[in-house]
Amino acid sequence: MELNMVKDAYDRATKKQKLSYSKTREVMDLMQQEVEVALEKIQSGHESNCKSVLAELKTKLNEMAPLTQLEGTQKDLNIALSKYSKLLDKSFNPDISKAYRNVDHDIETTNEIIASDFYQHGLFEVGDCFTLEAMEQEPVTSIKSPYVQMYQIVESMRAQNLEPALRWASANSSKLHANGSDLELKLHQMQFLEILQKGSRGEALQYARAHLAPFATTHMIEIQKLMGCLLFAQKLNQSPYSELLSLTNWDKLAEEVTRQFCQSYESPLSLTIAAGSQALPPLLKFMSVMSGKKQEWQSMKQLPVPVELDDKFQFHSIFVCPVSKEQATEDNPPMLMICGHVLCKQSIMKMSKNLSKTFKCPYCPTEINASQCKQLNF
Numbered sequence: 001m002e003l004n005m006v007k008d009a010y011d012r013a014t015k016k017q018k019l020s021y022s023k024t025r026e027v028m029d030l031m032q033q034e035v036e037v038a039l040e041k042i043q044s045g046h047e048s049n050c051k052s053v054l055a056e057l058k059t060k061l062n063e064m065a066p067l068t069q070l071e072g073t074q075k076d077l078n079i080a081l082s083k084y085s086k087l088l089d090k091s092f093n094p095d096i097s098k099a100y101r102n103v104d105h106d107i108e109t110t111n112e113i114i115a116s117d118f119y120q121h122g123l124f125e126v127g128d129c130f131t132l133e134a135m136e137q138e139p140v141t142s143i144k145s146p147y148v149q150m151y152q153i154v155e156s157m158r159a160q161n162l163e164p165a166l167r168w169a170s171a172n173s174s175k176l177h178a179n180g181s182d183l184e185l186k187l188h189q190m191q192f193l194e195i196l197q198k199g200s201r202g203e204a205l206q207y208a209r210a211h212l213a214p215f216a217t218t219h220m221i222e223i224q225k226l227m228g229c230l231l232f233a234q235k236l237n238q239s240p241y242s243e244l245l246s247l248t249n250w251d252k253l254a255e256e257v258t259r260q261f262c263q264s265y266e267s268p269l270s271l272t273i274a275a276g277s278q279a280l281p282p283l284l285k286f287m288s289v290m291s292g293k294k295q296e297w298q299s300m301k302q303l304p305v306p307v308e309l310d311d312k313f314q315f316h317s318i319f320v321c322p323v324s325k326e327q328a329t330e331d332n333p334p335m336l337m338i339c340g341h342v343l344c345k346q347s348i349m350k351m352s353k354n355l356s357k358t359f360k361c362p363y364c365p366t367e368i369n370a371s372q373c374k375q376l377n378f
Helices: 002-044 050-064 066-091 107-120 124-134 140-156 163-171 175-180 182-199 200-214 219-233 247-262 267-292 347-353
Strands: 332-334 343-344
Touching: 002 050, 002 066, 002 219, 050 066, 107 124, 107 140, 107 267, 124 140, 140 163, 140 219, 163 175, 163 182, 182 219, 182 247, 200 219, 247 343, 267 347, 332 347, 343 347
Parallel strands: none
Antiparallel strands: 332 343
16 A cells, blocks of 8 residues: 555656656747847847847747746646655655664574575576685585586577486476476477477477377377477478477576476575565564564564565465464464364463363354364464
């Protein structure tokens, strides 16, 4: 909602700016025309008295009243800009350091994540330099070598050599299948087209029987299309299947290899920054409330309210007790009450006085017998 308000204020300010510019340009053009006419009169010599020409010019400019014409649009622009800047100050707190807390920080893990990000983006020399200077050790092979292999595969694909990618996909076939990826099939499809492009219809058919047949039960339509390509050996670019030869298909395939290799387009560092950016506004708001109540932000062991993040940042199931605001653990599991609401075990124990009495559900008027609560497993 706040971002929409900022966007609307920005749109109003830009609209006023364009209107002000247009009006200013119009007035300046009229003034320029009058000045050029007066200059021609003076240069032509038809007017012996320059003072009369200049006096006439002054009269016309006064009648034109450029300042009066521009005053209104400029005033509207100033008001729009003022409102926009105030809204920015209100919506975006520039001092994000207020959300910082002195917590235990694992420097070694952080450095490994940063080094991994450099390697994932192909900045191997930068990654090696960072490892030597920040981590004070030789480049970690376990971090670097997978990305070296990935870039070797991608570089080979850019040269339209699929052999390294096919070997990697075959070795990781079960993992790709578990991820729901059809990368191995796409690689074999592209290799099939490369063989067919060279004009060897028999070799292409033999390759299809060996490598495409295992995918027939789940990808019959794609395989049927490839079989249709056999009719157009050496002239696929003139066939109904010419789109299969597009160079963009190679780029997409390389992107798919990169994604499956890294399990994500985004590195852990990128994910951390993105999640932090999303969590920062509510943290700053909470910090301002804490300051108003004169409570110590640094001494808090956990937040009293949950910070909601998008589903893409949820990597495992979690449950936060709506009463205690604590995350469920093995010692404090979520418990389902007979009314259908869920609380953590410690909250139920506390509300039931260690199972000695019934209590009322905090979300509905149902009387709860703690012994009837069942543990939930996520």
